[in-house]
Amino acid sequence: MHCSCCCGNNLDHCPTMVYQAFDQHEELFTGRCILVNGPVIVGAGPSGLAVGAGLHQQGVPFVILERADCIAALWQHNTYDRLKLHLPKQFCQLPYFPFPPDFPEYPSKYQFIEYLETYAKKFEISPRFNESVQSAKYDETCGLWRVRTVAGECEVEYICRWLVVATGENAEKVVPEFEGLDEFEGTVMHACDYRSGEAFEGKRVLVVGCGNSGMEVSLDLCHHNALPSMVVRSSVHILPREIGGKSTFELATALMKWLPLKVVDKILLVLASCILGNLEKYGIKRPTKGPLQLKNIKGKTPVLDIGALQKIKSGKIQIVPGIKKFTSGRVELVNGANLEIDSVILATGYCTNVPSWLKEESLFSKEGMPIRPFPEGWKGKAGVYAVGFTGRGLSGASFDAVRVAQDVGKIWNQETNHYASFLRSKMQ
Ligand SMILES: Cc1cc2nc3c(=O)[nH]c(=O)nc-3n(C[C@H](O)[C@H](O)[C@H](O)COP(=O)(O)OP(=O)(O)OC[C@H]3O[C@@H](n4cnc5c(N)ncnc54)[C@H](O)[C@@H]3O)c2cc1C
Ligand SMILES: NC(=O)C1=CN([C@@H]2O[C@H](COP(=O)(O)OP(=O)(O)OC[C@H]3O[C@@H](n4cnc5c(N)ncnc54)[C@H](OP(=O)(O)O)[C@@H]3O)[C@@H](O)[C@H]2O)C=CC1
């Protein structure tokens, strides 16, 4: 590899670290090349920031590449105004720096974003914004990762020893195909573009999906005097957010220390049915597998109810079965019923985007999730790592981040000390 900057040196001697390089297939890469002394982290969400903090503490330099124009883009650009964390704060804070003591038990999204901004400042993390990673592959000939980004008109290639994938389980919206939806005349949006029900006052809104997003969007629509109908095409576990004034999640976590998961599920379901009653009469069936088991096997998060259920019981949120097709101002359901609707909100979930850019087979499956189950899924071959793909929200991301930062930091510091003593011995 030859340097393309003014010095004309080869790669080892270029002071500016800007090169022109050939990839493995000898095709000329015309953009800038940047050699990174340390890992490249893809994504400046909570996971990427937590890894950055761990590296900073050990004095390891790194680069964070972020496609958006800010940190925590999911939280800043793709969530509704009323969103609050639905797990208690001690399960959502990142490593090395707790939430401020005056934060409520369930911080709002604005408080969470404020915390993340402070976190980034505290650990001197300055991501490169508006740089979307297009591909990353390991170059066996030099034993380094080549990470290509597009930043506006420019293409850049980062060359590094370690690659940390922190692009999240919710990187892309899932938009299923529905017959006739293209001809539907009203507003159609994904839940990630929904901010508040203000614009929907008095409107009949079909909310497709009954995960935490579908439930909370429907509830928010009620708060704005809209008329939501929520599609429940299969089954869903709804749990109270709290049981006896204690977080259900915290209770489950405590019970799991002593009891098998299936037993904890049984306890949760007995308690939930005592508190919430039988939901079948409202059109809500429970899956045959328990809530924690289902989360573990399929990654399906149980709904932690913050008030939608009461609106379902009072008929303010109407439950409807699966969709057959849309026509201009209507939806036809699988039970043959026809509803007149003004708008559609697709609360149909998210997926990862890892398969679209990462060329690697030791760590991620074709679906873009770690091949090995938690807690083993964070480390692959040749210096690639995954953070935030555990299906365990922010606490899972923190768990991964600590391990990754320790692993990289250990090798980086060993090699740096080794190199420093080598230089010292040469100078003596
Ligand atoms: C509405 C909602 C509410 C949630 N509430 C909770 C909660 O209360 N508690 C909890 O524990 N979990 C919650 N979660 C789960 C949530 O995924 C995590 O809290 C958290 O955001 C995960 O952090 P992350 O950094 O792994 O991913 P993200 O926050 O998604 O960050 C990934 C970053 O990578 C960037 N990126 C993606 N692709 C590329 C690319 N190719 N190139 C460059 N950058 C890229 C994205 O722009 C993004 O900034 C919620 C999720 C949603 C959708
Ligand atoms: N306050 C908070 O902290 C919040 C947290 N979150 C988190 O964000 C993550 C994503 O949640 P969410 O956005 O709800 O996504 P989910 O993947 O949890 O839910 C998607 C929903 O869409 C339904 N669906 C998908 N395709 C279709 C279709 N073709 N027809 C009808 N229904 C369909 C699914 O039904 P089926 O099950 O039948 O496939 C499911 O009910 C979760 O981890 C969640 O916990 C979300 C909102 C708030």
Ligand SMILES: O=C(O)C(=O)Cc1c[nH]c2ccccc12
């Ligand atoms: O909020 C989310 O999406 C999470 O992934 C947090 C979470 C991790 N494990 C759970 C089990 C039950 C409910 C929420 C979560």
